[in-house]
Amino acid sequence: MSDPYGMPSRLDASKFSLTPDALAIFSRMTRIRDEEQLKTHLIEQTRKAYEEVYRYPCLLKFGHLDFRMTMHPLYGAVVKQGIDTSRPGRFLLDIGTAVGTDARRVVLDGWPSERVYGVDINKKLIDIGRSMFCDSPFSNGIIFVVGDIFADKFVDPSLQPSWQKFHSNSFSSLRPPSTLHCFAGRFTSIYAGSLFHLFDRETQTDLAKRLLSLAALPTVKGKPTFIFGRQVGREPAGYDPVEDIDKWRDVRSGKAIFRHSADTWKLMWSELSAAVKDAGIKVVLNAESKGFETAEEHARGYEEHRLLYWSVELTM
Numbered sequence: 001m002s003d004p005y006g007m008p009s010r011l012d013a014s015k016f017s018l019t020p021d022a023l024a025i026f027s028r029m030t031r032i033r034d035e036e037q038l039k040t041h042l043i044e045q046t047r048k049a050y051e052e053v054y055r056y057p058c059l060l061k062f063g064h065l066d067f068r069m070t071m072h073p074l075y076g077a078v079v080k081q082g083i084d085t086s087r088p089g090r091f092l093l094d095i096g097t098a099v100g101t102d103a104r105r106v107v108l109d110g111w112p113s114e115r116v117y118g119v120d121i122n123k124k125l126i127d128i129g130r131s132m133f134c135d136s137p138f139s140n141g142i143i144f145v146v147g148d149i150f151a152d153k154f155v156d157p158s159l160q161p162s163w164q165k166f167h168s169n170s171f172s173s174l175r176p177p178s179t180l181h182c183f184a185g186r187f188t189s190i191y192a193g194s195l196f197h198l199f200d201r202e203t204q205t206d207l208a209k210r211l212l213s214l215a216a217l218p219t220v221k222g223k224p225t226f227i228f229g230r231q232v233g234r235e236p237a238g239y240d241p242v243e244d245i246d247k248w249r250d251v252r253s254g255k256a257i258f259r260h261s262a263d264t265w266k267l268m269w270s271e272l273s274a275a276v277k278d279a280g281i282k283v284v285l286n287a288e289s290k291g292f293e294t295a296e297e298h299a300r301g302y303e304e305h306r307l308l309y310w311s312v313e314l315t316m
């Protein structure tokens with residue numbers, strides 16, 4: 001069990017709260033009809049993930065049940081891409097999928113499951129997702145892949161020049177792949193929810209570069225590629241107060257986590273996407289810092305924290 005942020009050891013079930021609409025969706029997903037049974041099930045699976053696997057603050061707040069991808073301004077366009085049968089080469093990647101709530105929701109909303117990839121470094125979270133959503137071996141076609149986005153043998157950011165090489169429309173296989181190498185330049189939607197804010201500044205730049213290497217370059221007018229996400233940001237950009245820096249460190253590098261503002265975020269992507277622009281592709285960057293949905297979510301305590309919703313749209 002990992003606890004890099006010094007979080008409470010026990011899950012507080014009293015923090016569980018879902019709207020009737022959300023409960024109805026979980027009931028469809030899990031096929032558990034009884035409301036009390038469903039609530040108990042979701043709490044118990046969350047307890048397992050939080051107490052036995054990784055003490056993420058969002059698990060403590062039951063944030064993994066919020067369908068956060070649906071809150072993104074681009075969600076409607078992403079769903080539209082998923083149901084666009086005139087775009088046979090469409091594939092969606094949910095990177096840092098954890099228990100796979102967002103990947104499953106986008107399938108419920110119309111994406112063909114065999115075109116949705118959920119990737120996470122932590123196999124136990126993917127496995128808990130299978131129990132949480134009561135998957136049978138054949139009931140869920142989403143391709144969940146265990147892998148480290150920073151491992152070159154999993155995703156090689158230098159594969160960018162191969163972007164133009166791939167034209168075949170379908171490459172799904174029965175077994176999940178063990179690397180994403182053959183996906184370089186293939187994903188038409190890439191979502192990163194609460195992922196970037198786990199890392200120091202250089203690592204976030206590296207992550208962005210890797211996601212860009214996986215993104216499909218658009219070949220048809222009006223059919224863009226989306227890289228989009230949300231994470232804790234800060235206005236102005238910077239680090240948490242010195243006395244708290246130890247609490248929020250990048251567990252990989254040991255360095256302090258950098259919180260981007262909307263402006264520094266756009267600057268980073270603008271620099272990274274220069275090569276894409278050179279290939280004649282338009283890059284539309286959006287980043288918006290919003291307040292937290294609830295006062296409690298803000299309770300980590302920093303006035304400067306914001307929710308950063310962002311997107312990188314590649315168009316012809």
Ligand SMILES: C[S@@+](CC[C@H](N)C(=O)[O-])C[C@H]1O[C@@H](n2cnc3c(N)ncnc32)[C@H](O)[C@@H]1O
Pocket residue numbers: 056058063064068095096097098099119120121122125147148149150192193194195198
């Ligand atoms: C805070 S959770 C966010 C989960 C979900 N995307 C959400 O929005 O609620 C971050 C997830 O990223 C995964 N992760 C962290 N480092 C990773 C890496 N190097 N490669 C792939 N996944 C990673 C973690 O295991 C965890 O499931």
